[in-house]
Ligand SMILES: C[S@@+](CC[C@H](N)C(=O)[O-])C[C@H]1O[C@@H](n2cnc3c(N)ncnc32)[C@H](O)[C@@H]1O
């Protein structure tokens with residue numbers, strides 16, 4: 271029996287190596303999720319604020335009264351489905367399909383009601399197994415007399431279980447159903463692009479933070495205004511909370527399973543959505559290359575999907591040179607947002623130095639878990655009204671190198687690009703380190719004096735563009751290798767990550783490590799030695 275399983279599982283891994291990698295990655299990610307949850311030191315139910323009267327809350331969120339007439343038909347649908355599965359000899363419940371659970375009754379009822387109330391034309395789900403959620407959705411579509419379901423599902427590694435896939439779905443419902451085999455990473459983006467717009471998304475596949483984040487970030491731009499995402503097992507990681515903080519759905523709630531003590535959640539998109547079209551996002555994503563392309567694509571969406579961030583990314587420029595510069599600026603902001611999200615910092619006190627209109631600060635804040643009110647230091651207060659309302663400000667003379675904060679005050683400091691405007695950089699970077707607490711993170715981005723285009727310009731006898739003569743505010747140039755040395759040796763930071771952005775004039779995307787020394791701008795993620803990451807601070 272065990273030998274049979276080993277042979278079948280190995281053959282599946284060999285036939286589908288990418289899926290094998292994804293299965294392995296899932297195990298690693300689970301451990302990471304566990305660490306992040308432990309660092310919060312709050313029970314998931316409290317963290318997510320699970321509600322007991324979820325049914326009335328859900329209906330209120332949909333603008334409907336409770337109790338609702340659709341629920342009366344659910345009991346029969348559920349009981350018949352379980353009866354059919356038992357009759358077919360299938361064990362239903364926890365760990366019934368290669369270690370996976372069948373769906374929970376409360377989760378199914380929520381989906382049943384949402385299908386009844388929003389009348390979806392296109393539903394996408396991930397995770398089929400025996401197909402309980404699929405059947406509930408399909409039966410709801412049948413009841414509505416309209417709608418189709420697409421289900422992305424990685425078949426069990428043990429092929430002996432494949433005959434059980436979708437067993438809960440009777441033949442007469444299958445005309446509305448398309449089974450899409452493979453991991454959500456492989457199949458979801460293409461499927462969503464094909465469909466263009468969806469009305470409902472249900473996640474019940476691999477419950478790691480990385481996968482949930484990927485699925486929700488992929489689906490949300492395609493979600494129609496007023497549509498919903500329903501996510502199972504949100505207590506396994508922090509992704510549903512981070513997603514809610516970022517996209518700020520019109521409504522969201524978390525509730526408990528009937529079986530076990532797991533949690534599920536719903537987020538409803540605002541009826542009037544200001545998000546850009548999926549096509550615009552796809553255009554943007556094509557610019558992303560490099561080994562972490564997919565993750566960066568997520569980050570791009572984070573930055574560009576939200577209209578609030580338009581100002582953070584700067585106004586459109588008419589000249590070709592200006593546009594190239596703007597593309598690189600955007601890539602740098604994206605890269606910083608991406609690194610911040612990867613760090614999953616909790617309860618974080620953020621300082622941004624030289625933040626201009628302050629919109630970038632809001633963007634960076636939104637990548638953090640339960641951030642505190644950010645602080646901006648600049649020569650003058652140039653914040654726009656939105657940033658003024660949501661940040662604190664202090665005017666600072668950087669050449670005097672004295673920050674108005676006690677030692678170890680901030681958990682995170684971001685300094686994006688404007689270091690080139692200061693003469694005395696070392697004392698002021700020391701000051702930044704002084705106000706950063708041990709274990710805190712500092713992100714510094716500066717244009718690279720040794721970038722390929724600057725080397726070519728000098729070779730031809732011209733001024734490097736980072737030190738252009740006309741614009742007198744750039745008084746400093748930093749070659750990436752020398753700057754790395756100064757940050758590490760002279761200032762005592764620990765370098766966690768250094769990424770090159772934009773190999774001008776070719777591209778604006780982040781570069782492979784080997785090209786970093788030639789890239790337009792370098793982004794350093796630095797740690798102040800000692801102490802733990804901000805995520806490990808106890809919650810208040
Ligand atoms: C919890 S079960 C789904 C239960 C199902 N919704 C139900 O109600 O019966 C999870 C399913 O997701 C599949 N799966 C695992 N990793 C996946 C991935 N990366 N992408 C898509 N599906 C995945 C599993 O093989 C399994 O079939």
Ligand SMILES: [Zn+2]
Nearest residue numbers: 338340341383
């Ligand atoms: Zn209802």
